[in-house]
Amino acid sequence: MRLEQLYYLVEIYRSKTISLAAERAHISQPALSASISKLEDELGVLLLKRTNQGVYPTEIGETIIEKAKDIIESVEEIKQIAKINNMELKGNISMAVEPGVNLTIMPEVLTNFKYNHPKVDIFIKVGESNNILRDIQSGKADFGIILKSEELLQAKDINLRDLFVDELVLITGKNNSIANKETLTLEEALAQPVVLYNTEYVTNCGISSLLKKYGDINVLFRVDNLEMLEKILLHRDCVSFIPNFMAEEYAKFNELVVIPISDVSLDITIDIIWSSRHHLSMVEKELIKGIKSTCCDVN
Template structure:
């Protein structure tokens, strides 16, 4: 039994396709199929059932993959210890972040990681939390940094690690008719609300949270922070955002923050990734940097 045979089997599970697994492993499809066939012969079991619709993992293969991931993780740890600080990582990482995280924490995460590992390319996408969850589930993004929504709590095959918590507040234009520094949740829900959403029909995490407390008067759905600021600066609508994002917006004299009185709306920021995916050394290091940068934010809030 060879380590690459286990890695190929894990890759098939993650990719749900032999051809895609071979592409990601940088070998030919026949070579990958041959490696798994030899593993089947050695173990005396069937790992893949091949049909007209493609290859399916057997029940015993799924059980073997659980142990294979444990072995591959241990091997990665041994390699990391052996290389120490001299390790030079390379490759690609794709990460998707909620806009609140993108404009506040992501610059430090990306620059810190790039400084430590200049040969690793990081691809960043900005999106709404529930949309990012779908990207991670389908393999479009390795990681997501999002609000912990009902959808993410109920998602299968998703690892979820809380990074820090904050509280939702309201932002509006500096010239808004709302002159007080605090407002009740019921008063806020009666006002025109702007939601950040990157899809036309998908309910966003913020709207899911707010609907627990009553109907929402949604006037705008935008997928651009610049447009969001311009609309809010007119003073006719409000937006619910975590406090750390509100503080960033408030640096502009166009936007001001209003505290929600008598209600605690928690904003839990979490890191998500597929539990079906074997984390590489590069990805483990990226998680370490994310946690380190977010621990500073935890102390700040």
């Protein structure tokens, strides 16, 4: 077994066709096919099945491809370790971030990263989790930080790593009739008019997909920025659900009140995701390392 065979196998998986994989690997189609056939003979298993719609892994092939991806990633990391001390990081990063993470975690991450790597330019798009997932799938963003949702769990060709686990709490204006409550049951919370953060003309978002498991949501508004959400909370008897790690940020404003849910733990997981068709660059991995380090302080 040779390392290049694993590279070819993963490239076929990503490309779905022998011709495109050969083009991307800078090798002829017959040579690529022969290399994979030799690997199959050596392992004694069929790795790929060829159909009119393209080339797809067998069940055992999918397992081996996942291991091959891990090996390739380790090899690339070894190469990067050898270079990083003698190399000034440069490049561009496009990332999409859930608003709570952008508000509380990213300022420290970006400040530290830019200080250490001043020649790396970072573009951040802030959006709702399911919107971010679609940006990753379409290639608009290199990677994203989102709330784990049903849509993410069902998505194909997505790599994800858990950053930390948290829970949802309630937030409302201090003049709301429930503002003096120390806690609320989930039934009491869902009875309130709810303002949801949404960045698309769709009705399903990460938080609502979690809440709908417990009953209907009385949605008052869907807004696409946090400033508008805050203003609505101050002027209407309504509530919003936010991750607990954001609560301290909102507690700074005397006009807003954070109320825990007493009877149900609305657990959420914040994940970092990227497409399996996107190979993380050295600069992206360095930024992700900084994000993970900062998120350790959240937990």
